[in-house]
Amino acid sequence: xxxxxxxxxxxxxxxxxxxxxxxxxxxxxxxxxxxxxxxxxxxxxxxxxxxxxxxxxxxxxxxxxxxxxxxxxxxxxxxxxxxxxxxxxxxxxxxxxxxxxxxxxxxxxxxxxxxxxxxxxxxxxxxxxxxxxxxxxxxxxxxxxxxxxxxxxxxxxxxxxxxxxxxxxxxxxxxxxxxxxxxxxxxxxxxxxxxxxxxxxxxxxxxxxxxxxxxxxxxxxxxxxxxxxxxxxxxxxxxxxxxxxxxxxxxxxxxxxxxxxxxxxxxxxxxxxxxxxxxxxxxxxxxxxxxxxxxxxxxxxxxxxxxxxxxxxxxxxxxxxxxxxxxxxxxxxxxxxxxxxxxxxxxxxxxxxxxxxxxxxxxxxxxxxxxxxxxxxxxxxxxxxxxxxxxxxxxxxxxxxxxxxxxxxxxxxxxxxxxxxxxxxxxxxxxxxxxxxxxxxxxxxxxxxxxxxxxxxxxxxxxxxxxxxxxxxxxxxxxxxxxxxxxxxxxxxxxxxxxxxxxxxxxxxxxxxxxxxxxxxxxxxxxxxxxxxxxxxxxxxxxxxxxxxxxxxxxxxxxxxxxxxxxxxxxxxxxxxxxxxxxxxxxxxxxxxxxxxxxxxxxxxxxxxxxxxxxxxxxxxxxxxxxxxxxxxxxxxxxxxxxxxxxxxxxxxxxxxxxxxxxxxxxxxxxxxxxxxxxxxxxxxxxxxxxxxxxxxxxxxxxxxxxxxxxxxxxxxxxxxx
DNA sequence: CTGGACAAGCTTTTT
DNA sequence: GCTTGTCCAG
Numbered sequence: 001x002x003x004x005x006x007x008x009x010x011x012x013x014x015x016x017x018x019x020x021x022x023x024x025x026x027x028x029x030x031x032x033x034x035x036x037x038x039x040x041x042x043x044x045x046x047x048x049x050x051x052x053x054x055x056x057x058x059x060x061x062x063x064x065x066x067x068x069x070x071x072x073x074x075x076x077x078x079x080x081x082x083x084x085x086x087x088x089x090x091x092x093x094x095x096x097x098x099x100x101x102x103x104x105x106x107x108x109x110x111x112x113x114x115x116x117x118x119x120x121x122x123x124x125x126x127x128x129x130x131x132x133x134x135x136x137x138x139x140x141x142x143x144x145x146x147x148x149x150x151x152x153x154x155x156x157x158x159x160x161x162x163x164x165x166x167x168x169x170x171x172x173x174x175x176x177x178x179x180x181x182x183x184x185x186x187x188x189x190x191x192x193x194x195x196x197x198x199x200x201x202x203x204x205x206x207x208x209x210x211x212x213x214x215x216x217x218x219x220x221x222x223x224x225x226x227x228x229x230x231x232x233x234x235x236x237x238x239x240x241x242x243x244x245x246x247x248x249x250x251x252x253x254x255x256x257x258x259x260x261x262x263x264x265x266x267x268x269x270x271x272x273x274x275x276x277x278x279x280x281x282x283x284x285x286x287x288x289x290x291x292x293x294x295x296x297x298x299x300x301x302x303x304x305x306x307x308x309x310x311x312x313x314x315x316x317x318x319x320x321x322x323x324x325x326x327x328x329x330x331x332x333x334x335x336x337x338x339x340x341x342x343x344x345x346x347x348x349x350x351x352x353x354x355x356x357x358x359x360x361x362x363x364x365x366x367x368x369x370x371x372x373x374x375x376x377x378x379x380x381x382x383x384x385x386x387x388x389x390x391x392x393x394x395x396x397x398x399x400x401x402x403x404x405x406x407x408x409x410x411x412x413x414x415x416x417x418x419x420x421x422x423x424x425x426x427x428x429x430x431x432x433x434x435x436x437x438x439x440x441x442x443x444x445x446x447x448x449x450x451x452x453x454x455x456x457x458x459x460x461x462x463x464x465x466x467x468x469x470x471x472x473x474x475x476x477x478x479x480x481x482x483x484x485x486x487x488x489x490x491x492x493x494x495x496x497x498x499x500x501x502x503x504x505x506x507x508x509x510x511x512x513x514x515x516x517x518x519x520x521x522x523x524x525x526x527x528x529x530x531x532x533x534x535x536x537x538x539x540x541x542x543x544x545x546x547x548x549x550x551x552x553x554x555x556x557x558x559x560x561x562x563x564x565x566x567x568x569x570x571x572x573x574x575x576x577x578x579x580x581x582x583x584x585x586x587x588x589x590x591x592x593x594x595x596x597x598x599x600x601x602x603x604x605x606x607x608x609x610x611x612x613x614x615x616x617x618x619x620x621x622x623x624x625x626x627x628x629x630x631x632x633x634x635x636x637x638x639x640x641x642x643x644x645x646x647x648x649x650x651x652x653x654x655x656x657x658x659x660x661x662x663x664x665x666x667x668x669x670x671x672x673x674x675x676x677x678x679x680x681x682x683x684x685x686x687x688x689x690x691x692x693x694x695x696x697x698x699x700x701x702x703x704x705x706x707x708x709x710x711x712x713x714x715x716x717x718x719x720x721x722x
Numbered sequence: 723c724t725g726g727a728c729a730a731g732c733t734t735t736t737t
Numbered sequence: 738g739c740t741t742g743t744c745c746a747g
Contacts, residue, residue, distance in 0.1 A: 061737075062736095062737075063737090088737065089737075090737050091737090116736085140732095187736090187737060188737095190737090191737095251735075252735080252736080252737090254734075254735065254736095255735080255736065255737080354734070354735080355733070355734055355735075356733085356734080356735085357733065357734095357738090357739090360738095411723095414723080414724065414725095416723065416724090417723090418723045418724080419723085420723080421723090452723090453723095456723095530737095531737070532737095533736065533737065549734085549735065549736095550735080551734085551735045551736070552735085552736085573734055573735080574734090575734065576734085588735080609738075610733095610738095611732080611733080611738070611739095612738045612739085613738095
């Protein structure tokens with residue numbers, strides 16, 4: 001990313017930056033200064049060409065990329081950039097919709113955004129209403145089918161007439177109607193409805209066509225059809241589309257990204273120029289050669305050959321571990337090596353994996369050896385139950401029509417409104433065609449429920465009404481505070497350190513948001529949260545090793561990288577080999593390799609537990625596709641590093657059997673060790689039995705079952721041994 | 723209505 | 738193996 005150290009642009013780069021009018025495709029190989037081209041060009045347009053920043057639209061793939069660009073442009077031209085339209089496709093669309101959606105019938109301006117979880121809940125509801133069992137059709141796959149239809153701009157009727165299952169079309173149809181009723185838009189809607197708006201209201205389209213004299217798109221290879229459509233529509237008047245991308249890094253096909261957008265750019269935009277940036281400023285010759293060689297195996301690509309002036313550099317290392325534990329241990333010991341003998345810092349190093357669940361075992365090993373790390377993504381911050389709960393409260397306050405969120409929190413924390421009551425409310429809401437929220441009021445007026453339920457419901461309704469009233473005019477942080485208190489959510493978390501911290505984090509986010517955005521409303525905050533991702537929160541200033549998926553690694557760079565799980569069925573992933581998507585998997589690995597500046601470590605295991613079953617994986621076909629002479633091959637029998645061998649020997653004994661391993665864990669962690677089955681005492685909960693131990697020492701997370709009080713996750717230092 | 727025990731299911735990647 | 742959903746006793 002920061003390849004812009006060399007202060008002068010090379011001739012090709014300069015050519016792209018100063019390109020005059022008309023469509024231009026910049027095919028920018030990995031590490032060729034892609035971000036720099038865009039930021040320099042925007043600065044050039046504003047600074048040299050005196051273009052008004054509000055006439056420029058720049059679209060990126062992640063919020064992080066957008067923020068980085070903003071910062072860089074600021075550095076180049078100071079405050080003159082203000083007014084520039086910059087953001088992700090989703091956030092730009094949202095901004096347009098917030099202004100214009102009232103012009104479309106059936107939509108309201110104060111809509112909320114539904115994430116994947118909300119979608120699935122709603123789809124389940126639709127399915128049950130259509131009497132379609134979850135066994136015959138998986139809600140998850142229905143969701144992705146609906147999503148991909150929307151990403152292609154297809155209506156329920158259109159997919160019905162296609163080869164699609166007509167049941168999907170029926171669910172899709174009902175789902176859409178429900179979304180409108182709930183006053184909600186899902187992710188795909190943000191793009192889909194924007195295109196519809198442009199197509200149905202030519203005068204609105206014209207307004208934005210007039211506005212955007214210059215349009216720039218980053219990561220063009222990852223655009224889907226709707227995104228293409230938006231760009232195509234908006235650029236019809238001025239025709240100044242400047243897109244930057246690398247077809248070799250297209251890795252979001254599964255999410256509807258359409259690689260033909262970049263492959264057919266010259267066909268879609270007449271008189272388009274194409275500039276290729278083939279000089280890489282990031283990686284050593286060796287790394288680049290390996291990556292080039294690998295990607296050559298793909299057929300579907302623009303021709304492009306990356307080169308560099310950097311030195312040869314070290315060969316890639318490939319280690320075939322005994323099992324996933326040995327793999328983790330190898331990674332950790334190589335990292336320790338890099339730190340002690342090569343003088344690197346933790347933040348110079350990253351570990352990539354194909355699937356999130358691979359991170360757990362690495363994390364355990366890091367904890368054991370006390371290496372600082374951050375996990376980017378994973379069980380995402382925004383996916384955590386407590387965060388979703390808190391946000392659901394806010395969503396209901398912002399939009400009482402939101403049945404899905406209301407359903408989530410109506411009995412959280414438990415307040416005596418059980419399934420029976422909720423079912424009743426649902427029934428009334430459906431029969432009367434009103435929202436769940438309104439049905440509560442109805443029920444209370446009609447006194448249609450048993451006394452106890454009525455009382456509980458009344459209390460809840462009163463509380464919610466008060467909060468809704470309060471929400472007017474009060475700061476988001478304050479409101480959040482009140483919500484936590486009044487709903488009793490804070491009490492619920494009293495003993496849950498980690499969850500409380502997470503809730504604290506959302507309070508921080510609210511405060512930060514309010515500082516950054518003047519006069520921000522609750523709606524603005526919720527929108528912002530909906531469009532934020534965990535990668536956006538990744539902060540590369542802390543001195544920690546980064547643990548992340550290959551997908552989230554895109555756009556980043558590190559001196560040293562590890563790619564673990566180099567096995568068939570992992571990369572290429574099982575699902576891709578079936579679906580003929582191996583080329584995308586190869587690109588994914590290509591993305592991973594080209595993140596490295598100096599050194600690449602690849603690892604795989606010859607045994608691995610998958611779904612709790614012992615498997616014997618085969619090395620990834622991609623290993624064989626890398627030039628042999630650039631790989632240093634090692635396995636766990638090898639004698640390359642005596643240190644590795646020693647740890648392995650002791651570890652084999654240590655992990656020989658579950659029981660000996662547990663004993664050992666308890667015995668080794670200097671008196672603070674815990675193991676499952678042990679009886680402990682907690683100052684609040686009293687005696688309990690340990691169910692699970694994660695990590696070691698005082699900071700270990702211990703899952704304990706307390707008779708009569710449930711299972712809790714507790715930090716070890718809060719416990720007493722019995 | 724609540725909590726706990728148990729079973730079933732599932733795991734690709736994310737704006 | 739872990740998380741989610743379901744069923745049952747209190």
